[in-house]
Amino acid sequence: xxxxxxxxxxxxxxxxxxxxxxxxxxxxxxxxxxxxxxxxxxxxxxxxxxxxxxxxxxxxxxxxxxxxxxxxxxxxxxxxxxxxxxxxxxxxxxxxxxxxxxxxxxxxxxxxxxxxxxxxxxxxxxxxxxxxxxxxxxxxxxxxxxxxxxxxxxxxxxxxxxxxxxxxxxxxxxx
Amino acid sequence: xxxxxxxxxxxxxxxxxxxxxxxxxxxxxxxxxxxxxxxxxxxxxxxxxxxxxxxxxxxxxxxxxxxxxxxxxxxxxxxxxxxxxxxxxxxxxxxxxxxxxxxxxxxxxxxxxxxxxxxxxxxxxxxxxxxxxxxxxxxxxxxxxxxxxxxxxxxxxxxxxxxxxxxxxxxxxxxxxxxxxxxxxxxxxxxxxxxxxxxxxxxxxxxxxxxxxxxxxxxxxxxxxxxxxxxxxxxxxxxxxxxxxxxxxxxxxxxxxxxxxxxxxxxxxxxxxxxxxxxxxxxxxxxxxxxxxxxxxxxxxxxxxxxxxxxxxxxxxxxxxxxxxxxxxxxxxxxxxxxxxxxxxxxxxxxxxxxxxxxxxxxxxxxxxxxxxxxxxxxxxxxxxxxxxxxxxxxxxxxxxxxxxxxxxxxxxxxxxxxxxxxxxxxxxxxxxxxxxxxxxxxxxxxxxxxxxxxxxxxxxxxxxxxxxxxxxxxxxxxxxxxxxxxxxxxxxxxxxxxxxxxxxxxxxxxxxxxxxxxxxxxxxxxxxxxxxxxxxxxxxxxxxxxxxxxxxxxxxxxxxxxxxxxxxxxxxxxxxxxxxxxxxxxxxxxxxxxxx
Numbered sequence: 001x002x003x004x005x006x007x008x009x010x011x012x013x014x015x016x017x018x019x020x021x022x023x024x025x026x027x028x029x030x031x032x033x034x035x036x037x038x039x040x041x042x043x044x045x046x047x048x049x050x051x052x053x054x055x056x057x058x059x060x061x062x063x064x065x066x067x068x069x070x071x072x073x074x075x076x077x078x079x080x081x082x083x084x085x086x087x088x089x090x091x092x093x094x095x096x097x098x099x100x101x102x103x104x105x106x107x108x109x110x111x112x113x114x115x116x117x118x119x120x121x122x123x124x125x126x127x128x129x130x131x132x133x134x135x136x137x138x139x140x141x142x143x144x145x146x147x148x149x150x151x152x153x154x155x156x157x158x159x160x161x162x163x164x165x166x167x168x169x170x171x172x173x174x175x
Numbered sequence: 176x177x178x179x180x181x182x183x184x185x186x187x188x189x190x191x192x193x194x195x196x197x198x199x200x201x202x203x204x205x206x207x208x209x210x211x212x213x214x215x216x217x218x219x220x221x222x223x224x225x226x227x228x229x230x231x232x233x234x235x236x237x238x239x240x241x242x243x244x245x246x247x248x249x250x251x252x253x254x255x256x257x258x259x260x261x262x263x264x265x266x267x268x269x270x271x272x273x274x275x276x277x278x279x280x281x282x283x284x285x286x287x288x289x290x291x292x293x294x295x296x297x298x299x300x301x302x303x304x305x306x307x308x309x310x311x312x313x314x315x316x317x318x319x320x321x322x323x324x325x326x327x328x329x330x331x332x333x334x335x336x337x338x339x340x341x342x343x344x345x346x347x348x349x350x351x352x353x354x355x356x357x358x359x360x361x362x363x364x365x366x367x368x369x370x371x372x373x374x375x376x377x378x379x380x381x382x383x384x385x386x387x388x389x390x391x392x393x394x395x396x397x398x399x400x401x402x403x404x405x406x407x408x409x410x411x412x413x414x415x416x417x418x419x420x421x422x423x424x425x426x427x428x429x430x431x432x433x434x435x436x437x438x439x440x441x442x443x444x445x446x447x448x449x450x451x452x453x454x455x456x457x458x459x460x461x462x463x464x465x466x467x468x469x470x471x472x473x474x475x476x477x478x479x480x481x482x483x484x485x486x487x488x489x490x491x492x493x494x495x496x497x498x499x500x501x502x503x504x505x506x507x508x509x510x511x512x513x514x515x516x517x518x519x520x521x522x523x524x525x526x527x528x529x530x531x532x533x534x535x536x537x538x539x540x541x542x543x544x545x546x547x548x549x550x551x552x553x554x555x556x557x558x559x560x561x562x563x564x565x566x567x568x569x570x571x572x573x574x575x576x577x578x579x580x581x582x583x584x585x586x587x588x589x590x591x592x593x594x595x596x597x598x599x600x601x602x603x604x605x606x607x608x609x610x611x612x613x614x615x616x617x618x619x620x621x622x623x624x625x626x627x628x629x630x631x632x633x634x635x636x637x638x639x640x641x642x643x644x645x646x647x648x649x650x651x652x653x654x655x656x657x658x659x660x661x662x663x664x665x666x667x668x669x670x671x672x673x674x675x676x677x678x679x680x681x682x683x684x685x686x687x688x689x690x691x692x693x694x695x696x697x698x699x700x701x702x703x704x705x706x707x708x709x710x711x712x713x714x715x716x717x718x719x720x721x722x723x724x725x726x727x728x729x730x731x732x733x734x735x736x737x738x739x740x741x742x743x744x745x746x747x748x749x750x751x752x753x754x755x756x757x758x759x760x761x762x763x764x765x766x767x768x769x770x771x772x
Contacts, residue, residue: 018317018319019305019306019309019317022306022309023309026309026310027310030310061497061501064497065494065497065498068493068494068498069494071493071494072492072494073314074313074314074334074366
């Protein structure tokens with residue numbers, strides 16, 4: 001039995017009801033699973049479904065348990081392991097505040113441009129950059145900004161979706 | 176006419192939420208509620224007062240209400256129902272809810288809550304009940320709108336009994352039960368996706384039967400899932416065992432699914448299981464797990480568990496499969512359907528020749544791991560195993576339908592080893608959570624469900640004190656429960672572990688300052704009896720069984736007795752401790768094992 005730790009991006013469609021997120025988070029903490037990042041938002045207002053994207057890690061047996069345990073939660077409609085199902089797009093949004101002046105300010109703007117980061121707030125002494133991309137790209141951007149006046153970071157954690165035409169759960173509930 | 180009355184839309188008089196709740200409980204077939212009143216549930220108690228279809232059993236502590244409902248559910252196959260007030264009422268119920276969650280018992284617990292507009296204000300007797308019980312239940316609800324009350328309660332019952340059963344809590348703010356609410360018609364379930372659709376996978380069944388036909392050393396390892404699946408599953412198991420000639424072992428929770436006196440039954444497996452069951456589990460070449468979950472009390476050291484077998488695991492809860500022990504074939508679904516499919520696929524295949532395997536089993540059986548020697552001199556001290564064995568034999572002589580509950584500890588294991596069951600749903604014990612104090616309230620629940628049956632709580636003196644207040648409930652409802660206390664003046668299992676693992680330093684495990692159980696019984700309007708020597712044992716048991724009211728029998732047993740066989744934590748099945756004289760290291764007792772529970 002392999003004991004290698006793998007990373008998995010898991011998507012969960014869950015009823016948008018009070019306490020639903022707490023059930024998912026509580027499951028992870030109660031059973032000792034990792035959450036490396038977690039995003040959640042309503043994605044289907046008509047069916048009142050939210051989509052949670054969890055980046056987690058564990059042995060293959062633990063990852064299988066995580067999915068099986070998630071499926072036991074009553075408000076969970078479906079669980080999809082994007083890492084296992086095939087190629088996917090994973091994107092994270094970051095807001096990065098730089099406080100600096102002079103050459104460092106100019107350099108920050110230049111690097112931001114090469115990362116296609118957009119200044120969404122500008123003052124004489126600061127920028128807030130908006131950046132989207134893979135977590136690795138954001139990590140790299142933050143590292144480059146560190147000596148240039150990096151002051152504050154806010155990241156969303158990744159949202160992910162499978163590539164290609166196949167769709168994870170669009171069908172209505174059977175009646 | 177108010178808006179709420181119009182909304183009721185039933186053509187009936189407008190009902191308040193409490194009345195709607197009781198109507199729905201009635202629709203769901205609820206006959207008994209175990210509960211305890213308080214401020215937040217007064218409207219529900221008022222509605223109960225005004226009707227006579229649903230009976231209420233007043234317990235003396237909310238934990239006991241849940242255990243009573245668990246035993247009611249386990250002994251009838253119905254959903255048990257609990258009613259408690261907000262705050263401490265709900266928090267007292269938590270232990271019972273977790274107990275039911277671990278042992279897959281279908282329950283609906285209705286808890287009162289402060290009015291919706293006070294939630295979050297630290298109101299009197301407010302607790303975040305849905306927050307606290309989220310990991311303690313299969314699912315829970317907070318009813319915020321009167322319009323959703325009826326459907327929420329219906330759904331709670333569906334969740335409790337569907338799939339792998341479990342406890343469900345519905346938190347009911349007082350304004351919801353006081354105010355008018357519509358008795359909405361049952362809606363189509365939104366939970367169809369939750370129940371397993373269709374039968375077991377045909378290919379998995381075929382692979383299993385193929386393995387069954389070629390196995391030389393097969394074994395059925397059955398669990399509580401067979402009991403939960405209903406008496407029909409037990410019947411199918413018996414047929415499959417007959418047809419194949421395979422041996423059967425069972426977990427603690429599965430006892431009764433297969434008749435224990437049957438020669439094909441090897442007894443319970445696991446930490447305090449029989450020699451033959453554990454050695455067969457270790458040595459089998461085909462292990463078929465049916466409604467069991469490879470609990471650590473069963474597996475011992477996981478990497479040494481049944482090392483050379485082809486493993487099949489049938490369970491209704493897919494998350495249980497491959498959770499602890501990786502298996503070769505997984506069968507998802509109700510074990511009743513699985514058994515039916517296996518029987519059909521087996522067809523008229525003659526039972527294979529397993530004589531070598533059975534000879535091997537016979538040699539393990541001859542070790543007689545449950546054996547003990549009772550000195551029959553009348554003044555001799557009573558050995559606890561003898562007390563349970565005689566209780567079984569004399570209870571059997573009465574010919575009455577017998578239900579046995581237990582507390583948790585050594586007495587529980589001796590009961591599992593020495594009391595025999597030939598029907599399912601008669602054995603009520605706290606397996607997964609190991610809740611001391613379970614047995615007395617469980618006996619209440621079983622006796623309420625089966626007023627004419629013989630109901631015995633096989634108890635230890637320490638455990639039974641944890642819910643001893645239920646003697647009041649027993650008195651109030653004139654329940655003829657027999658409480659059979661194996662009194663060794665110790666928390667015996669704690670004492671046993673301290674002896675084996677902690678140099679016999681009996682830290683805090685002596686039952687100091689015990690009550691006089693005979694007087695205690697009398698104080699609660701029951702009959703007290705005591706046996707201090709073996710010469711008195713049979714007479715006390717006979718008088719207890721013959722008495723038509725509740726009895727507390729204080730059976731004074733040997734203080735230093737340990738429960739054997741024992742697979743120490745972290746050891747393998749072939750490393751059992753068989754008795755006090757055995758070298759404990761050879762039996763797999765290790766420093767590493769000490770870390771485990």
